[in-house]
Amino acid sequence: MAGIKDVAALAGVSISTVSYVMSGKRSIGDATKKKVLAAAKELGYMPNAQARFLRGEPTKVLALSSPIHEYTDYSNYAVFFFALAMRAKRYGYDILLLMHEYGDQELSRIASSGMVDGILLLDVLMCDARADVAKTLDIPVVAVGYPSNSDGIYSVDLDFERMGREAIEKAHALGHRHVLIAGSERNAYEDGSNYLVRFRDAAVKKGDDLGVSVMFKPSTGFGRDDVNLMLDEAFAEDSEISLIICQTNAAHISNVLACLQARAIKVPEDVSVLAACTYGLGSLPKRVDEMPMMPNETCSRAVDLMMEVLEGKRSDVGHVELLPSRYQARGTVTAH
């Protein structure tokens, strides 16, 4: 590949002149400029980014740390992924994908390699080791998610605790006293997946406060059989459940609706159904009330925030931004 030296030689000028022509940081005689440009074009010259980065210039690359677990839902992931990448693209940034079960060393490695200007965190745990590592790095870290150890990073997330509270407040106002939270797979909670846990715990607590019984059932899977088993257990424990909050996905919710129908339980007459912490429910045959994830909003804001930091407009590490979810009423949650 042609280097700056080749261009300089072909144009018959010094390499610094070539550099200045390319960068435009110095005015160059017209004749010289033309010669250089012609030579550059002829050789297909493009400056080697490595050399520039070595000199401390921004790499225009953001690392995206998104650990993969057995319970990772790919299509789920993709949405956040693309949202971040598209937004970053606007600023001329590319995304370096980091897939690693354990994020810590990986993060240090990438940060000190000098290959990226900043790091984005996805799939944040309640107590996330990556947030601690962040303190030792010399590049900014922005999380889409809100870990409890957030003081070394910037955090952007939906206000899931508020969502949990509001869900139960709404239920209570509508007369529901027995609520079932149909959750994602148990592992996701045990690992401490940030948003699932925050929503659930806030809902349970609000239930205690308001005298609403909130039962939680993680799922063993999203298939019809799994859902049936889960419902059997739930109704056996509490036959008065009148609201099911699904903290899951389209496939699961679709099966919940089908199973209820098979049991001759009408939605919303007998049981109300609310989807929370979800998105991409467009494929559902029946539309359900939803407190959606809004991945585009949080991801866009996370990237914008990263840019503010990189541009030196702010340096308040530990900053947390919690965006409100917009309740989508679609007729599956009614008074009881």
Add this chain to the structure above:
Amino acid sequence: MAGIKDVAALAGVSISTVSYVMSGKRSIGDATKKKVLAAAKELGYMPNAQARFLRGEPTKVLALSSPIHEYTDYSNYAVFFFALAMRAKRYGYDILLLMHEYGDQELSRIASSGMVDGILLLDVLMCDARADVAKTLDIPVVAVGYPSNSDGIYSVDLDFERMGREAIEKAHALGHRHVLIAGSERNAYEDGSNYLVRFRDAAVKKGDDLGVSVMFKPSTGFGRDDVNLMLDEAFAEDSEISLIICQTNAAHISNVLACLQARAIKVPEDVSVLAACTYGLGSLPKRVDEMPMMPNETCSRAVDLMMEVLEGKRSDVGHVELLPSRYQARGTVTAH
């Protein structure tokens, strides 16, 4: 961030000694080694990757060029994406995500930046500009897909033409003479999306040869209404259709099945249904015969091939590998 100089200073040795201790490329006295290691640990030293890359060492990063269109199905994408990334990870490679509607300049830019060791292509068009650009680059390009201008790259793909032929051969053998191919959105074909076109054209051609009428209908969308409209048109044009090949996705196929049921058309008694060029149909209520995409197989092979090239084990640019699809019989395609 601590550099090699800091470590050398703290350990009281030369920077070359530090370098050799870190790389292990020279035997170093035990005492010296210990001092260096201690200093490195104390300072949290990690070699700056940029500097190494500048010296021509591999960056251990692969670019992934995956243009985004309006009709891009994110969850679709994610599968290929993750498959490539996971495989690359095995070799210690990370993925630099390139999202760009038009791939050409972007590719040159990245290649000459020196940031990546090779480039992977996804969402390959029938005649893909990126394959032409590849010839001017000094790093290898491997496509998951098979463009017609494949001589400047390495190609790995399923043998979609063979799939198209086999689908019609099978249909013919089972007595079907009127086949409908329910396709993806028209734009995907007009842009020349490689696999869709190859499968369809090979199927149509084989139909001509065998005397099987093969009608093609692109979709206007994957919703129930879209499917109904498409079926109306198709049956109006040819009431004898006895096999529908869906070149689409789970949502669409699910709607096709539902629409047929609504019309009191039994599958497979009245009409057989075959999914082709699909994957992730696990969420379908009814399992259908399938000639699946097998993204893991093609992506894994593509990465393996890239590694063979990077390791200098091969240099037969233009090489094409077409993997066979495995027919999955599930009872929705029967004799007519």
Add this chain to the structure above:
DNA sequence: CTGAAAGCGCTTACAG
């Protein structure tokens, strides 16, 4: 067993 120095491909003060 270890060190001083060249060089990777650029950018940018410093000179002229």
Add this chain to the structure above:
DNA sequence: CTGAAAGCGCTTACAG
């Protein structure tokens, strides 16, 4: 208006 040279942080022949 242009050029010679230092330096970014490493690695590796070349010396000792």
